[in-house]
Amino acid sequence: MIKLNYIIETKGALMETIEVKICSGTTCFVMGSSFLNELYELIPQKYGEKVSVTQSLCLGQCSKQDTHSNAPYVKVADTIISEATVEKVLAEIEKRVNKNE
Numbered sequence: 001m002i003k004l005n006y007i008i009e010t011k012g013a014l015m016e017t018i019e020v021k022i023c024s025g026t027t028c029f030v031m032g033s034s035f036l037n038e039l040y041e042l043i044p045q046k047y048g049e050k051v052s053v054t055q056s057l058c059l060g061q062c063s064k065q066d067t068h069s070n071a072p073y074v075k076v077a078d079t080i081i082s083e084a085t086v087e088k089v090l091a092e093i094e095k096r097v098n099k100n101e
């Protein structure tokens with residue numbers, strides 16, 4: 001797995017790239033993480049270098065008591081999104097992008 005971490009300069013200020021990690025562990029896969037695959041194309045198209053998106057090994061959320069049924073999980077910066085959908089992930093990214101601008 002390749003992890004890219006960019007620092008980009010925007011309007012004279014340094015801005016850290018928002019990292020999105022889509023869990024591809026077994027529980028998340030079984031619970032439908034493949035429906036999130038369109039994010040690998042959507043995110044670069046919409047946000048360019050402001051946001052990076054990578055596949056992740058198990059994010060450790062599924063092993064917590066009573067949380068396995070909330071898969072699939074996606075991590076956006078330091079926020080874990082449960083029962084992740086494309087819409088929920090994009091909404092969290094949008095919130096963070098707007099906060100950085």
Ligand code: FES
Nearest residue numbers: 023025028058062
């Ligand atoms: S498989 Fe996704 S959090 Fe464990």
